[in-house]
Amino acid sequence: MTILSVSNLAKQFNNTYAVKDLAYQFTPHQCIALIGPNGAGKTTTLQMIAGLLQPTSGEIIFDKHKSIDRRTLIGYLPQQPVFYSWMTGSEFLVYSGQLGGLTKTASRKRSAELLDITGISEAKNKRIGNYSGGMKQRLGIAQAIIHQPKLLMLDEPVSSLDPIGRREVLTLLEQLKTEMTVLFSTHILSDADEISDELILLRKGEMIESGKMKDLRQKYQTTKITLQFLENQAFYQKKVAALPHVTRTLLERDTVQVIATNIETARQEILQQAVDEKWPLLAFKLEQATLEEMFMKAVNDA
Numbered sequence: 001m002t003i004l005s006v007s008n009l010a011k012q013f014n015n016t017y018a019v020k021d022l023a024y025q026f027t028p029h030q031c032i033a034l035i036g037p038n039g040a041g042k043t044t045t046l047q048m049i050a051g052l053l054q055p056t057s058g059e060i061i062f063d064k065h066k067s068i069d070r071r072t073l074i075g076y077l078p079q080q081p082v083f084y085s086w087m088t089g090s091e092f093l094v095y096s097g098q099l100g101g102l103t104k105t106a107s108r109k110r111s112a113e114l115l116d117i118t119g120i121s122e123a124k125n126k127r128i129g130n131y132s133g134g135m136k137q138r139l140g141i142a143q144a145i146i147h148q149p150k151l152l153m154l155d156e157p158v159s160s161l162d163p164i165g166r167r168e169v170l171t172l173l174e175q176l177k178t179e180m181t182v183l184f185s186t187h188i189l190s191d192a193d194e195i196s197d198e199l200i201l202l203r204k205g206e207m208i209e210s211g212k213m214k215d216l217r218q219k220y221q222t223t224k225i226t227l228q229f230l231e232n233q234a235f236y237q238k239k240v241a242a243l244p245h246v247t248r249t250l251l252e253r254d255t256v257q258v259i260a261t262n263i264e265t266a267r268q269e270i271l272q273q274a275v276d277e278k279w280p281l282l283a284f285k286l287e288q289a290t291l292e293e294m295f296m297k298a299v300n301d302a
């Protein structure tokens with residue numbers, strides 16, 4: 001099931017493409033990270049989807065309805081949200097709800113719910129000017145979802161926060177994806193690595209890689225297995241090297257490093273042989289590519 005479909009999306013400023021040929025299908029309850037360095041086109045993409053910026057070309061279709069008012073389905077938190085620092089968190093949310101069309105009573109009820117969900121109810125009567133960065137971001141998220149959108153979009157929601165604020169916001173986003181799809185931009189790969197189910201990698205406005213995190217991990221997996229034996233590493237290195245699907249082995253300190261073109265076949269072969277010949281295997285580690293390695297490889301391939 002798709003909640004949002006984007007195809008051939010492009011934005012040109014002067015004669016330069018900020019975003020080019022972007023296509024993606026967004027499904028419910030997923031957390032998608034839009035990753036790219038500064039100037040990659042992340043803000044432009046989010047603003048086009050939010051309806052704040054007119055695309056040069058392409059289509060953005062929500063729930064298969066071309067004509068639906070997107071604002072009812074989207075919550076958007078910009079990179080630098082603006083708050084009235086003299087208002088309390090609670091006043092700000094009630095006011096935002098009323099601006100969004102809720103009655104005062106409905107807005108009060110929803111605001112109380114959101115203050116709880118975002119974990120700032122204890123500070124609801126404090127002025128926003130006294131909130132920490134993480135609290136302000138959580139208040140911004142509460143405001144963005146006051147109308148119960150299907151898609152929450154956030155532009156660099158944690159980049160400017162300290163480690164505590166960052167953790168609070170990432171945890172909140174993970175909770176929120178049970179109720180909606182979350183699309184957030186970041187240039188910090190470890191943030192994306194922590195909570196996202198899917199990735200869209202942008203470079204100079206072009207989507208150079210996209211898809212489910214687990215599929216991408218498999219695609220970019222480094223073809224390396226680290227083995228450690230109870231004793232006599234060199235002896236077992238020779239045994240492993242003799243296996244048909246093992247390309248190369250290396251003795252590194254007290255471990256045997258195994259390189260193979262098909263890591264899955266090599267893995268099965270090694271484990272089978274270890275069982276058959278009762279190898280004294282102490283450790284078996286399949287190296288996973290970090291998001292940074294994936295990103296670098298995708299950039300180089302592109």
Ligand SMILES: Nc1ncnc2c1ncn2[C@@H]1O[C@H](COP(=O)(O)OP(=O)(O)OP(=O)(O)O)[C@@H](O)[C@H]1O
Pocket residue numbers: 013014017018036037038039040041042043044045187
């Ligand atoms: N209003 C504009 N007029 C002209 N060029 C623009 C405009 N907005 C963005 N750009 C250009 O489009 C490109 C993409 O910008 P965008 O802000 O979308 O990137 P980004 O990935 O969000 O970067 P950052 O992480 O720095 O916010 C950049 O080269 C930028 O200079």
